[in-house]
Amino acid sequence: MKDTVIHATNTIAIRHEMRNIARNLLEIQAVDLILGWKKGILPNKSAPAFIHRPDQVDDLIFDEFCYHNLTKFLLGCPDRQDRIADNEDRLKTAIFVKGCDSRSLIGLIQDNQITRENVYIIGIDCPGLKEEHNTTILAKKCETCYTATPVEYDILIDSPDKRPENPNGLKGFQAHRDLAKIENMPPAERGAYWQQMFQSCIRCYACRNVCPVCSCKECCFDQTLPNWVGKGNNTSDNGFYHLVRAMHVAGRCVSCGECERSCPMHLPVMLLNSKLGLSIEELFDEPPASMNFDVTATLNHFKPEDPEEFM
C-alpha cells in the first residue's frame, strides 16, 4: 500500500514519530494493539512492547538493539483469531517493522497465515543494528541486508541514517565469510565442526519458535505419529533437527537472524539457512524470499526454464 512517508532526521525524531503515530492510531481506535519495541531491563537489549492504551506509547523506542522481529506475534494475536471466529470487522493490529521484518510479514501473508487488511504496517528505515557485546560493530545479520527500507508498509518513517542497500544478493557478503571458512575446511574437520554444533544443541526449539516462517499448525518435530525425528537430545537426532529445519525454511528464510539471536547456546544456527539461501540464489534467477507479494517462495513453484541438471 505504501501510503505515507514521514521524514525523521535522527533516532530521537524516529522515536518521536513512532509515538505520535501509535498514539493517534489508538486514539482514533483504528487499532487495538500495537507491536513495537521498548527499553530492555539489561543494557544493550531492547524488548518487544505490546501497546494497548495511549498512555503506554511513551514506552516505544527504536535503537540499534531492536533485533526482535515482531511479526511472529501476529500469529498469536487474539485479534486475529477473534476476528476469524466472529467474522466481524474488528480493530486491527499495528506493527512496527524494519526492512527484514517486513519481508517476513509478506512471507506470513503469502503463507495465508495473516491477511494484509488486518495489519497496519508502520515501516522504519533501518540504520543497521549493532552487536550487543560490541556496540561499534554492525550486527552480523545486517551485513547481508537487502532492504533497509521496508518492502511493504502503510506508513513509513524515513531516515537519512538508513543503511545503504545491497542489490547484489547474498553472494560475496562478509557474513558469509563464516560459510566460506567452513566450506574450505577438510571434510573431517568440517564434520567435526557440525558434530560439535549439534552436540551443543539442547533442543530447546527456541530457533524454531521464534522463526517467522515456521507457521505450521503442528510442527513435524512435535509429531509422534509418524515419529519423524527422535525426540532425544543426542548428536544424531539434533543434527536431523537442524537439517530438517533448514530444509523447511529454505527459500523462505528472510535472514532476519532471530534464530541465532534466540539461541541460548549461541550456536551459529543461521549458517545452514545461509548456505541453502546461497544455493537457491545460484540455481534460480529469482529475487530473494518475500521481497514482494507476486513472487512466491522459490522452491514452491516451478517454471519451464528452471534448471534441471538432474534430468
Added chain:
Amino acid sequence: MKKVGVFVCHCGTNISQTVHCEKLAEAAKTLPGVAFSTEYKYMCSDPGQTMIKEAIAEHGLDRVVVAACSPRMHETTFRKCIDSGGLNPYMLEIANIREQCSWVHSDKDKATAKAGDLVNMAVAKVLKNEQLPSSFIPVHKRALVIGGGIAGIQAALDIADTGYHVDLVEREPSIGGKMAQIDKTFPTMDCSACILTPKMVDASQHPNITIIPYSEVEKVDGYVGNFDVTIRRKASYVDSVKCTGCGLCSEKCPSKKIPSEFECNLGTRPAIYSPFPQAIPNKPVIDRENCRYFKTGKCKICARVCTADAVNFEDQDEMVQIRYGAIVVATGYTLYDHSQYGEYGYGHYKDVISGLEFERLVNASGPTMGKIKRPSDNTEPKNVVFIKCVGSRDKARGHDYCSRACCMYTAKHATMVRDKIKDSQAIIFYMDIRTPGKNYEEFYLRGVEEYGVTYVRGRVSRIYEEGEGENRKLIVQGEDTLLGKQVFVDADMVVLATAMEPQPDAAGFARKIGISYDQNNFFSEAHPKLRPVETLSAGIYLAGACQGPKDIPDTVAQAGAAAAKVVALLSKDEMETEPIVAKVDTDRCSGCGFCIPICPYKAISFTDLTERVHGSVAWGPTGKEVKRQVANVNNGLCQGCGACTVNCRAGALDLLGFTNEQILAEVDSLW
C-alpha cells in the same frame, strides 16, 4: 490380530536361480504378523492365484505380501486376486525380488538376504495398510480430438461410429493435415488424396462428429470423465453458416501472390483462401497479415462480390468452453528445417528441397500439375539425388532418433522420378535401409530392380552449385563407404529426407493440457509397451506422430487404438477412481497453500473449515468456533503422484497406500 500371508514366486527360474525361494518363504514365517508363508513356481498363474485365495480362507489372512516381480507388472493382477479372495484389493504389498534383486545380482546367498530384507519391508508396510475404498465419478459422454490430420480423423470416425459425439478441433482452416499434401502412399502407391478425402467427407457428414476448424485448444481444466476445455475459434472473417463455398472471393482477391503453406511455398494463394480444393470445410478464411483491407483499410472486394454476404471484417476470436469425458491428442508433426545444414546450402539452393516439397511437385493438383520440375527454372531434372537421415540420427545438429518413414518415402520418390522421367537417374545416399513393415522390403526392392534406383551407402558431406543459367547444376559430394571412395554426383535437384519432429509448440501445449513429453518434445505414452496410447493423465490419449515418428498405417492403427480406449471410458456411466490419492489431515493443515501450485493436476484447492478451538491456545479463544482455510484434494483429479506430500512441512498431506507411516515402517524394519 493382523494376519499376513507371504507368497514367494519363483518366476520360473527368473527369481529362483538367484534367490533361495524356499528359505525365503521359511524365514518369512518368523516375521511379526506373518501367519502363513509359502512359495510357488508361478504365483501369477491360475494355480498360484488359487493358492493365495485358498490361504486367505483357510488361515483367515487379512493382508497379503507377494514377493515376485515389479508391481508395475502384476500388482493389478494380485489386487484382483485378493479382491476375489474377499479382501480389500489394497491390503496387498508387492516385494519386488525380481527386477530389484534376482535380475541384478549373482551371489545367491547375498541375493537371498536382500530378498529377505525386501520381504521384511513389505511385511512392515502391509501391517500398516488400510482398506481403501474406491469412489466413483460421472463420465461425460463426449470426446474431443485435437488435430484433424489422418490420426485425428480416424480416431474421430472410430469413436463416432460407436455412437458417442466427437468434436474434432483443427487449427488450420481445413482438416486433412500432412496426408492431404502427400501425393502417393507406400507401399501400394495409392493416391493419398483418394484414400484421405473420402474419410474427410465421412467425418464432415457424420452425425456424431462436429468439426471445429481454424480453432485451437486454449486450456484444459477438470479431470478424466469431466474435462472442461476452452477452445479459441480464431477469427476467420467469413461467416461459415452464410458462406456457400463458391470461391468467388478467392478468385477476385487482389492479393494473390502469397506463398501457399499447403504448397510448401512452391505455389501461391490469395489472402482470402481455402488451403486446397478438397478442403473440408470448404469455407475460406482471411489471412489478416496479408489482406489488403487489414493492411491499408481499403479494398473489401471479397465482401462486395460475396452473394451470401458472408464476409465480416468485424469478426473476433471467440472462446467456447465445452465439457468432455475423454481427449485424444493427435497434433501431428512438422519437418526438420534443413537450413541448419550449412553444407547443404543452408536452405539457399532452390533446387535442394525437402521430401514434402517433392510431394507437392509430383502431385497432380500441385503447383506444377504433377510434372516434376525443379523450382529454380522449371526445367525437368534428369539427375535427382536423394539424401536420407537429414536431421535424423544426427546427434550433432538434429535428433538422435530415426524418423522411421523416410526410408520408405525416399524409395517411393525415387521410383516416381524413374517412372515419370524415363531418361532420369535417381540416386539415394543412405546410412541404413530400414523397411520393417508389411510389403515394405518388397517395395524397396522393386524400386531397385524394376525401376533402377541407385543406392549409395554414405553420408553427403557437401552440396555446391556450379555453372550458370541452363547449365547450372548442383554437385553432391559424399563418401561411398562401400567403395571407400569420395564420389561427386552431378544433380539437377536434391531431395532431403528431413526428420519428422514435434510441432514447435508441442512442449507448451503438453504443459497446457497436462501431459508429459520426452527429451525430443514428443508426447510420452504411459508405458512404451503395455500402454502405448494412454498418457499418464487419465482420460487423455495419443494418436499419430505427436507421440513419435510414424507412417500412415501405424498412425491409423494407433488412432483406432486410442478410439477404443476412449469408447471403453465413455461406455461407463461412472468411473471407478484409483483410491491411491492424497489426503489432507485438516488438524495438521495450517492452510499455507503451498501444495496448491505444486500439484501438476490442479487437484488441490482451499476449502473452509469450521472447528471448535479447545484447550488453552496461547492468546486465542477457547471453546469458540473458528473458521479457517485448509487444503482439499479432489479425488477425481489427483493422480497420486505424491508431489504435495513431500512439499508439506507439517506432513498434513499423506498419500493413501504410501502413507508416511508406512514408508517409515519400511525403513525402520531394516534395523
